Amino acid sequence: MTASAPGQVRQEAGPEGVALLLTGDWTLLHYTALSRSVGKLTLDNATPVRLDLQGVGEMDSAGATLLVRLLGTERTQALPESVPGLTPERRELLLTVCNALLHPVLDTRQNRYVFGDVTARIGRASLIIGRDLVTLLDFMGRTLLTFLRVLPRPRRWRLTPLVSHIEQIGFNAVPIVALLTFLVGAVVALLGATVLVDLGLTIYTVDLVTYSFMREFGVLLTAIMLAGRTASAFTAQIGSMKANEELDALRVQGLDPIELLVLPRILALMVSLPLLTFIAVLSGVAGGGLVSHLSLDISVSRYLEIVNAVPLQHFWVGLSKAPLFAFIIGLIGCLEGFKSGASAESVGLHTTSSVVQSIFIVILLDAVAALYFMEAGW
Amino acid sequence: MSQASDNTGREALVQVRGLVNRFGEQVVHDGLDLDLYRGEILGVVGGSGTGKSVLLRSLVGLLQPAAGTVHFLGEDLYALYEMDRARLICRSGVLFQKGALFSSLTVLENIGVPLVEHAGLSRSQAESLAWVKLALVGLAPEAGLRYPAELSGGMVKRAALARALALDPPLLFLDEPSSGLDPIGAAAFDRLLLTLRDAFGFSVFLVTHDLDTLHAVCDRVAVLADKRVRVTGTLEEVAATPDSWVQDYFHGPRGRTAQQATQTTDEVS
Structure with missing residues (x-):
């Protein structure tokens, strides 16, 4: 210049x-x-x-x-x-x-904090939580009804999308789930070895790993992984379809988005999560076995012997939670997609929200279930 | 080429020579030449996929061409370092097709961003100038406090124009400003553009599909076809070119209506 x-x-x-x-x-x-x-x-x-x-x-x-x-x-x-x-x-x-x-000008100053704003915010947030809960229950009901309606009509089962979703949700997640649980299994074994060696009870490290993975960690870690990996994907997929008006296009063609989009996803998740849980338990126990073998001198055959002595009932207790977690994760993921607005920004917000919510609910349900199974003596 | 006849010693703010743009195998521009002179409104037309928006992107430094030069306000745009190029580009305003307003800021803050970042104004100074810009583009004061998501299509275009005008650039790039507007809104936008051009004297590079806009505001028209500028000149000159695409475009049913409409308004005014 x-x-x-x-x-x-x-x-x-x-x-x-x-x-x-x-x-x-x-x-x-x-x-x-x-x-x-x-x-x-x-x-x-x-x-x-x-x-x-x-x-x-x-x-x-x-x-x-x-x-x-x-x-x-x-x-x-x-x-x-x-x-x-x-x-x-x-x-x-x-x-x-x-x-x-000559045009008028408006006041742009931000509203200052006034006493009572906090209580107003708490009130507003509580109302939103309440409304969200009702929406979730409503969506759950719709999904179940649609499922019951489709069930007696095999022609309307969407097998191709179901299988494709199982591949994406389940099969493609095998490496990450196996690696993660293997590492956590190893860490739990190290922890057990450190604490139990003072008591001379190192052999119980094996029980620690096996019990914790069969009952809790196997299913919980897998569910958290899928909440991050799959719930977010569901929200993003359905949300971007909504932003593109594809959902409306389905509705005006007389097609039900819940039947076409939600059911295959949730069913695929309910198939995948128990299978992945099984893999998670195996690889967690394997991780524990590696540490036991290397640092505690427990031979592989001895290790397997102890694992074998653990009652199978614990495995079933853990696995029984998997379909429930899968249902909730899928439900929240899909619902957040439907709730998102027309903009990319809103899809992003709801994706975050679906991950946070589904992880929160999974851990909450797991805590409740742990209490229940303990009281029931299983 | 009809370009030589236009070259009557007027100052070219943007000068494109031998521009080549390609994406992989697909060649979009091949040896494209174009000039934008001071104070004029140049309409760029062409069928879908002839690379109008790609041309705009390479003029404002967003797309490095495979070959050729772009002289922007006298400097070779792509020979500059990135920092210098950014500084140069600041002296133009760009209106993107969908407005591209920052969604987390109000309209007023959107207009204020360049003023705070580049002109070094304080927030309150930027705000007071932003109010002026808002009124210049004919938006109601209430619109200034809204977020882009709460605006109608026409308001988004006007707000984006206000942001493009924030630094009083000598050059404006508009990518289909009337797309998505109803005919009345589009005509109002055209009038606004003319008023502002007369007041501020900027030059406009206007990519458009809209025949009415061409008739109403453009001093000169450039037709893109076959990977280069097929013909440039005033609307009459271009419309008289014996080229099948040009003939279809300007003398098809829609072209004739637009022409008649301009003639009628000319007679009325």
């Missing part, structure tokens, strides 16, 4: 009112300097003003705004043709800006 001189305004009291001498560039580049220079002057509406723009280099809307603010809108509109340096273009600019300045 060529060097430009900041604009300035000089006021001279003359015989017939005030003379305003403008010089330099009246552009956005010099806005701060300009507004300082303008701020020093005050004009009351009655004083006649003689304006001189001859010294002005460039003028843009920012400079024009300041000039119009200084002159006042009435005076600007009545500017005579004879003002020195007032080219037709500049006049047009000043008048356009002047018209814009």
